[in-house]
Amino acid sequence: MKNNFRFATDHYVQEFVELQQIGEKYDLVMSGSDQIWNPEALDPAYLLEWAQSGKKISYGSSLSSKSIPAEYEHLFNDALKDFKAISIRDRMCRSALSRIVGKTVSTVVDPVVLLGRNGLLKNTVKITSSPYMFCYFLGNNQEHRKLAVLKASEMRLPIHAVINSGSDFKADKLLEKYADWDVNPWKFVSYINTASIVVTDSFHATVISVLCHTNFVVLEKDSSRPEQNNRILEFLDAVGLRERWGNMSQKVEISNEQWDYADRAIEALRRDSLEFLLEAIK
Template identity: 30%
Template sequence: MKKIGIITIHSDLNYGAFLQAFALTSFLRKNGYDASIIDYRKIPNHPRLYKFPLNIIYKLYNLPRLYRYRSFISPMLSKYRYNSLKELSSFNEEYDLLITGSDQIWNPLCGGLGKLNPAYFLAFAPNNRYKKIAYGSSVGSYIFNKEEQIQVKQWLNDFTHLSTRELAGSQQLESFLHRKVKVVLDPTLLIDKEEWLKYSKKCTITEKYVLVYYIDELDEVVSYARKIADYYGWKVALITNMAKKHPNVDIKIPHCGPAQFLWLFDKAEYIVTNSFHGTAFAINFNKDFISVIKRNSPQRAQTLLNNVGLPERLLTNIEDVDKLPSHINYDEPNKKLNELRQYSISYLLNAIEN
């Protein structure tokens, strides 16, 4: 049985990051590999900084959510924990091969250092000991400068197989690496709805609701949800870690862990999100949804929606809601998603075995 180490963004309290890390590890384990996440805890991208006593209140407020996150992911983690690049430099774990990905690990703005993070390029791992693979590693909307291209090329030359989640990322990398970079599905889409729901846990919501899951730009996303909820007579439910209530939100859901996140997506009547992973789960769960364009990073959602034949679900204007059909016919999108899933699985298993 091959032993596989995965390095990815898993320590930030972010549903997408946690669930993609969980998905890749779970998928590999179900396919007969001894896989685990290398427990490298990077500096959070956007830590909330409050003065005393608000800093204490915020930490206490978030304890239930933190517990749910940690308990969900802990069975997937490696034996050793690394809190810095210095600690990671002594890496000596008994793996046959290493995988980097998915999420925006190659985006310098997401790696915790404000610059390229060598950890996510497996620079700490000796080439003569570990085979290196990239699965769905994303650069987001970031464009490497010439100096960064030289460094990235040096690190990625050691990889036997390269892939990313977005067409734009693949094209950028190919332009200076001069080698093929495949486009594959995010790990969350390697697992189907039925498998995901085995890990879900019920929340106490009885009313029909439009679920809002957002990354920044809350007001805009809620305005779309309010329009839909008012039309159908539903409630607007918001996944949030903010104590403050939003005037257009009926149900605020704090302390939500990944397991509750899955349940909320499954039971929603409609989903409004500007998150790539929110869009991915809406498609995977065959929900009616709107993906509100994230203007600083639209490529990930655009690639996915184009690939499954649902580009019209990415909206830039709230008036376009009225032009959408009442329900999504998932016959063709599911067919395309299954084809992409099989392609991505074949890429991953081939990369491991060959």
């Protein structure tokens, strides 16, 4: 964090008045990205109600929901109506949010995509020279871990994994012996970049796999909350790789033609998102 961020204050902000004081120092205040506008856990601080009117923009502020509950519509309207520009990451909520706020709402790519392949790989480190499978799961589904271990055995690959440290994630017990506990973001990217195959239920691990041209399979994180899958499925559809969803028995290798198509699709999405961002900050 010290190497990659310039912080507006040297202490943890606790009160709205502190946010207001910080906001006064800047020409623009931006919100974004991962689930910060999720109706199930809405925090007014992320709606930027503390920032001055006309100074607020959003980049990919994700709702991760298929709809906006009626009881929350007034909160979004009150908070977002004075935004200079609004973009979200979720296509399913765009028209509803635009109606609620009475403004144009754009959809943009996740900031990881905005960074691009070159930006993503500039700080990677060497992991290992031997082929391996990389596992990264966010959901608490033990069956997915079993499938990954079985697939690794079939492919005769060792496993590297980054796992949850919480005691409530009993499913990860199966992967503990493969886990690396000394991982920063760049090492995480490096694991994906040099893997023979990635098995995951994570949106960002999926996106990074595509940017790195790494073979992958992505499994459903939580069957009781299908809206959590929307962003993954939207991304896979956009890059022409929907076949990588939920199927451990499929062929491992993604063809060069598929990667070429994915690259072209990502570049088009990235270009459109950069145009939105540059226009918003004028």
